[in-house]
Amino acid sequence: MSTELPVLKAADFASDQDVRWCPGCGDYSILAQMKKVLPTLGIPREKTVFISGIGCSSRFPYYMNTYGMHSIHGRAPAFATGLKCARPDLSVWVITGDGDALSIGGNHFVHLMRRNVNLNIVLFNNSIYGLTKGQYSPTSPQGKVTKSSPWGSLDFPLNPISVAIAAEASFVARSVDTNIQHLGDMLTRAAQHDGTSFVEVYQNCNVFNDGVWDYAKEKSVRGQNTIELEHGKPLVFDDGKKGIR
């Protein structure tokens, strides 16, 4: 005899904690998409665990009514690896940011992907340190003027996708916080992938780095600047005017 699983809604995944991100933050959109996607995966809430490091994005687990751990800066992949090894039955998500994953946690980030542990990692890339109030991050462009780089940052940025591919990641995606259809699809595909799934999300920090991803978000220009890669489809963009057929 089988028991029917209860049908879950996005609201079932909301915890009782007030969300404390700044109004207008791109994180809200990612949270909303995650809550929409999880009920469609057929995984019970109690089998789902969110593990984060430190930073604005890393408050994410507190807002999900699942199991969760807000761990230490940069180390979420290590906690998640231990948990997944001990409990392969759980669906484990790592929530991280550009500073968390690529600076203090760069080591763990690449080792997670080379080991191809079956879990999902979502990197909220806002190209700035938000929680410490606006220092340049490892994805900030050279010359970026911030509180800690008044004459412009000297460092070349890392491209998270390049790092992931160099670490032999088996699933790599990039999406945009406001492109909710595409973001939802990527999170779903990541959850379904067997192995480490890496999703970078361009996320706007409207307080410290507003408009950083406008080239990929603004309606007027995004068509000319982004290609949606889809299996079996031609590599075209700008309404099919440019690309490879």
Next chain:
Amino acid sequence: MTISSVDFPHATKPTEVLHGVTVRLVGDSGDGMQLLGSQLTNVSALAGNDVATFPDFPAEIRAPRGTRAGVSGFQVHFASEEIFTPGDGLDVLVAMNPAALVTNIGDLKKSGIVILNSDSFEAKDLKLAKLDVDPRQTGLLKDYRVIEVQMTSLTRAAVEGTGLSVKEADQCKNFFAMGLVFWLYGRDVSPTLRFIETKFKNKPQFQEANRLSLHAGWNFGETTEHFASTFQVPAAKLEPGTYKNVMGNQALAWGLMTAAKLSNKDLFLGSYPITPASDVLHELSKYKHFGVKTFQAEDEIAAVCSIIGAAFGGAMGVTTSSGPGIALKGEGMGLAVMLELPILVIDIQRGGPSTGLPTKTEQADLLMVLYGRNGESPMPIIAARSPADCFYAAIEAWRIATQFMTPVMLLSDGYIANGAEPWKIPNVDQLDPIRVEHPRAHEDEDFKPYLRDSNLSRPWALPGTPGLMHRIGGLEKEDVTGNVSYDPKNHQHMVNTRAQKVANVANLIDPITVDGADSGLLVLSWGGTWGACHTAVQRALKAGKKIGHVHLRWLNPFPKNLEEILKRYDNVLIPEWNKGQLRTLINSQFDVPTVGLNKVQGKPFAVGEIMEEIERLT
């Protein structure tokens, strides 16, 4: 013809009976001294002796040949009575080259036997050892019985015909030395012959050559006129039972596996290779079939974080390291204190600071593991006292971790880790089970992750359990609910509660007992100094001194009756391999007179050193 045990008849020379013997084997780090030492240990244990060992080797894998820095040693003490240390003065020194001779001769007792490889005293050997004159000509050896053996040429001759090159033949000379030592003490060669067979399974030439070499060494003893007699150390009267010779790290690994079994948990070891802790990782990685999972993490931090993740999932999370690695794990341990999840962090201490003396022992991490984390971050600390004791320390540490939902620090050190002694294999069915309960599924989803029991311990709710969904993290927790809280009074309450919880561990640990007199001088020790302190106090008691000995197993919290016991004595001597770390703690908490005996040479105490201090104070 293959050499077998029938080729090693009983020695024909007269036998002299001894109570105990200390032998040190020294040579180049590539000379196979560690192998020779461990074989002598094993056959002595099989002969029923009590044994204690002290391997001492350089940090470099193959340090420059023939130099003083490259000297590798292995000391074995075997006796017909119970012993607790690898011995102070040496009865026999086997030295494979001049560097090994001059760096170790000072530890040989007067009239002790020194066996030299006389083929290695050429001009170039003396130069490598930074010697202007041959130490055999300087009077350095005048107080000893010197036995010169042409080990290199005799070994080459013995293995001739096996097809080995000269270089390969020279690699067999440790077996020649072994044959001679085995002959001298009437040791059974069969276990070593079996060892040769397994070890060189895929190298039949070496198999035969090492057997021939062992045999040649034996025959040398039998025919040389250097020795008029052999020695015999009869079996010790140990408590009846089945014994196994164990090294500290091995006993530790087995204790961890046993603790996992007793608590019905799967063991998850997250570790990063570091001397002298790696052998625990090596040992545990063999036991997948016992449900053990080992994870060689990318660094020390990932190692501790991975076990916290595993503990969140309900596994027995353990990480092993040494001082430099423990320093890196500090933030992770602090998180475990905040999350109140049970994990074991094991520090096999070595000489510091920084990289320090990787292969040498010290116990200078006590204050770091007690205080070396940000914020008020208390952790219980237990220290093993000997190789075999590591087994029980591991079980006790895990029992406390689970009862109190806390990370526990277990201290060992390089001396315990690499030393060996006979361990009476316990009847596992008679060990107390470790009861661990996890809350069951709730309907109403009103789970309180920080609601405490009488120990002040919180529930260990596992992901996968319906209705218990909760979030934990490094931000301060609200009492009971575990939600994030910045409330000032709540923080004070939570800091006090975490401290009280660790203090409550004292309710469960055994009160300490005094060995010896209950007034006069007290020797207070912890960790690996136990054997030397115990032996020294026993001797002092025999000499009629008013002296007692207390050995601390728990360093945090202290046993409840410690103060009452300390107050009985006129003076408290605290010998430590550090600058007085336990003494600092004792002085800060109790109003008793203390004296420190502090050795930081990367070497354990000799019993004589503690005896001298006892003499001075009584």
